[in-house]
Amino acid sequence: MSLPRIAVDAMGGDDGVRTVVSGAALARREHDRFNFLLVGDRARIERALEAHPNMRHASEILHCEDVVGMDEKPTQALRRAKTTSMGLAIHAVKEGKAGAAVSAGNTGALMAMSKLALRTMPGIDRPALAALMPTLGDNDVIMLDLGANTECDARNLVQFAIMGAAYSRIITGKEAPRVRLLNIGTEDTKGTEGVQAAAAQLRAATGLAMSFEGFVEADKINRGQTDVVVTDGFSGNIALKAIEGSARFVTDLLRSAFTSSLRSKIGFLVSRPATELLRHHLDPNNHNGAVFLGLNGVVVKSHGSATAKGVANAVNVAARLLEESLTERIAADLAELGEARLRVTGNGQSK
Amino acid sequence: MSLPRIAVDAMGGDDGVRTVVSGAALARREHDRFNFLLVGDRARIERALEAHPNMRHASEILHCEDVVGMDEKPTQALRRAKTTSMGLAIHAVKEGKAGAAVSAGNTGALMAMSKLALRTMPGIDRPALAALMPTLGDNDVIMLDLGANTECDARNLVQFAIMGAAYSRIITGKEAPRVRLLNIGTEDTKGTEGVQAAAAQLRAATGLAMSFEGFVEADKINRGQTDVVVTDGFSGNIALKAIEGSARFVTDLLRSAFTSSLRSKIGFLVSRPATELLRHHLDPNNHNGAVFLGLNGVVVKSHGSATAKGVANAVNVAARLLEESLTERIAADLAELGEARLRVTGNGQSK
Numbered sequence: 001m002s003l004p005r006i007a008v009d010a011m012g013g014d015d016g017v018r019t020v021v022s023g024a025a026l027a028r029r030e031h032d033r034f035n036f037l038l039v040g041d042r043a044r045i046e047r048a049l050e051a052h053p054n055m056r057h058a059s060e061i062l063h064c065e066d067v068v069g070m071d072e073k074p075t076q077a078l079r080r081a082k083t084t085s086m087g088l089a090i091h092a093v094k095e096g097k098a099g100a101a102v103s104a105g106n107t108g109a110l111m112a113m114s115k116l117a118l119r120t121m122p123g124i125d126r127p128a129l130a131a132l133m134p135t136l137g138d139n140d141v142i143m144l145d146l147g148a149n150t151e152c153d154a155r156n157l158v159q160f161a162i163m164g165a166a167y168s169r170i171i172t173g174k175e176a177p178r179v180r181l182l183n184i185g186t187e188d189t190k191g192t193e194g195v196q197a198a199a200a201q202l203r204a205a206t207g208l209a210m211s212f213e214g215f216v217e218a219d220k221i222n223r224g225q226t227d228v229v230v231t232d233g234f235s236g237n238i239a240l241k242a243i244e245g246s247a248r249f250v251t252d253l254l255r256s257a258f259t260s261s262l263r264s265k266i267g268f269l270v271s272r273p274a275t276e277l278l279r280h281h282l283d284p285n286n287h288n289g290a291v292f293l294g295l296n297g298v299v300v301k302s303h304g305s306a307t308a309k310g311v312a313n314a315v316n317v318a319a320r321l322l323e324e325s326l327t328e329r330i331a332a333d334l335a336e337l338g339e340a341r342l343r344v345t346g347n348g349q350s351k
Numbered sequence: 352m353s354l355p356r357i358a359v360d361a362m363g364g365d366d367g368v369r370t371v372v373s374g375a376a377l378a379r380r381e382h383d384r385f386n387f388l389l390v391g392d393r394a395r396i397e398r399a400l401e402a403h404p405n406m407r408h409a410s411e412i413l414h415c416e417d418v419v420g421m422d423e424k425p426t427q428a429l430r431r432a433k434t435t436s437m438g439l440a441i442h443a444v445k446e447g448k449a450g451a452a453v454s455a456g457n458t459g460a461l462m463a464m465s466k467l468a469l470r471t472m473p474g475i476d477r478p479a480l481a482a483l484m485p486t487l488g489d490n491d492v493i494m495l496d497l498g499a500n501t502e503c504d505a506r507n508l509v510q511f512a513i514m515g516a517a518y519s520r521i522i523t524g525k526e527a528p529r530v531r532l533l534n535i536g537t538e539d540t541k542g543t544e545g546v547q548a549a550a551a552q553l554r555a556a557t558g559l560a561m562s563f564e565g566f567v568e569a570d571k572i573n574r575g576q577t578d579v580v581v582t583d584g585f586s587g588n589i590a591l592k593a594i595e596g597s598a599r600f601v602t603d604l605l606r607s608a609f610t611s612s613l614r615s616k617i618g619f620l621v622s623r624p625a626t627e628l629l630r631h632h633l634d635p636n637n638h639n640g641a642v643f644l645g646l647n648g649v650v651v652k653s654h655g656s657a658t659a660k661g662v663a664n665a666v667n668v669a670a671r672l673l674e675e676s677l678t679e680r681i682a683a684d685l686a687e688l689g690e691a692r693l694r695v696t697g698n699g700q701s702k
Contacts, residue, residue, distance in 0.1 A: 073540070136603060147535050150543055184498050184588040189424070192501055192585060218589040219596030234543060235589050237535040238569040238582075242590045245570030246597035252487060253632055254605070257625035264625040271618020274608035281604055 004099025023311020137224020355450025374662020488575020
């Protein structure tokens with residue numbers, strides 16, 4: 001079976017074309033059935049491909065010179081959807097010339113362009129940005145929304161839960177991933193009206209391909225006891241960045257502690273394998289690749305400062321989601337929910 | 352000059368009366384001009400005081416047997432405001448028999464009882480819960496609200512900024528602490544309407560005893576570049592717990608990395624002073640004592656699992672705020688804002 005291509009915005013990211021192309025080539029070693037559409041400056045892409053002959057054979061180049069700036073306003077970028085590398089990569093998905101787009105460019109512009117070009121799936125009011133985060137358990141946890149929607153109602157949160165669960169089934173292989181809503185306490189009475197109403201709907205619904213387990217507080221996100229954490233984009237973005245900032249804070253403290261005395265320095269050298277393990281576990285490149293869920297097509301955001309390894313992980317995410325037909329799975333789950341809702345209403349249990 | 356007493360709910364907390372009384376005695380060593388009102392079971396308090404003769408001389412016991420349960424609903428607890436140790440400690444502040452109350456009990460109940468008994472200060476619509484958090488800089492950062500108000504409007508956020516700045520002036524000694532609103536980006540267009548409107552009001556206001564510096568993202572809270580981080584209670588609670596959980600996650604990873612091989616174990620032993628320093632810096636007991644700001648009286652929440660050292664820090668916070676007349680300072684700042692607002696309106700710059 002032939003798989004759809006992956007369109008890569010070769011111009012996004014802080015490190016330039018070479019890092020993006022090397023990353024895509026690295027990903028292709030794991031997913032060698034995929035072909036690529038590399039969008040951006042032809043001469044630079046060709047130079048970058050010289051080091052990766054296998055990748056060159058599997059790639060078509062779509063030349064363009066215009067690039068969305070990292071600080072550009074989404075509304076401005078939208079006007080150049082047909083001329084920029086980001087816009088053309090998304091457009092390739094819209095036209096069926098690719099199944100997924102990957103970009104390390106401006107997040108707001110990527111979101112705005114993706115929504116406009118690809119539209120949301122039937123049954124989804126708003127797409128959400130989902131990412132994988134490390135845990136103390138066996139699997140990563142998926143958190144969404146991470147900033148695509150500043151304010152969300154109960155209906156949005158329920159849809160995010162369904163999309164997150166579909167994604168988690170692919171990642172964890174579980175039939176019913178454990179889903180929780182992010183809240184400021186675990187009692188029913190805690191939180192906003194929206195969070196409470198979403199919990200009531202998810203509890204009442206039957207036939208969902210998830211195990212809805214109520215609320216989770218932000219200090220428990222990475223304990224490995226939850227597969228999907230659902231929240232609005234404001235809280236989700238704050239939680240994500242607070243976690244990243246705090247991890248960096250601790251490692252910065254550790255570094256200064258380890259260099260505070262000769263004895264500490266020696267201890268550091270002796271225990272380097274341990275600290276390397278920690279660094280590996282916390283390296284954001286190993287968890288790179290946030291996905292816009294709920295669109296008619298897969299769009300993956302790579303971090304602007306990602307290394308080639310980080311880009312490879314983002315491309316791997318796109319490849320995995322195409323192989324596992326994420327979009328179709330979400331559509332099937334939404335159809336299921338439609339029926340479940342009718343049943344709930346029939347029992348008079350819905351809110 | 353005689354200072355007001357500090358009322359201590361001796362029954363709150365997971366570790367019982369002995370820990371609370373030892374903690375208060377420890378705090379009194381630093382603040383020996385203070386007297387205490389210890390509220391709870393007389394026999395147990397007296398036994399706990401046997402080890403602290405100086406504390407005994409400075410303490411009056413207010414006997415009661417009823418205790419607010421840690422899982423009790425605030426509405427239920429409110430009915431027993433006149434019989435529980437928590438309720439009586441707050442009531443002592445209301446009646447002027449103490450200047451501050453400290454409790455390690457149920458946060459929701461403490462908040463509800465404090466609001467009902469002490470009422471908010473003139474010019475404050477809602478009290479906020481504020482706590483100190485460690486940074487890479489010289490001073491702790493103050494963050495508020497941490498969960499007292501699930502939803503907040505621009506007016507609430509502006510008032511929180513004023514109260515947080517007053518608190519920070521006491522902690523940092525700065526005349527104009529750097530205040531920022533927590534947001535999901537630093538551009539003007541980011542975030543909710545409420546956050547944007549609060550930023551506009553704080554930018555336009557003159558004569559405030561703070562330096563308002565716009566927005567801060569959650570990964571920058573503990574970089575030491577901000578003195579006060581202002582947010583709604585939902586986001587604040589999530590940010591606080593995400594930071595705590597992430598710090599614990601990293602230290603758990605570190606522990607497992609350090610015990611993964613003999614070499615790592617040796618490295619750990621050699622570098623123990625460094626890891627002890629880290630542990631000291633991250634120990635929540637060293638930052639214990641969240642304050643309800645905006646009430647007619649000082650109420651300090653000690654963590655339920657605090658050690659005697661942790662309780663001492665919470666009591667120290669209460670003592671410091673009484674010594675420095677926090678409530679009066681906030682009142683003065685609010686009066687100033689009233690004038691500033693008039694000026695702003697006169698210039699036509701207000702929103």
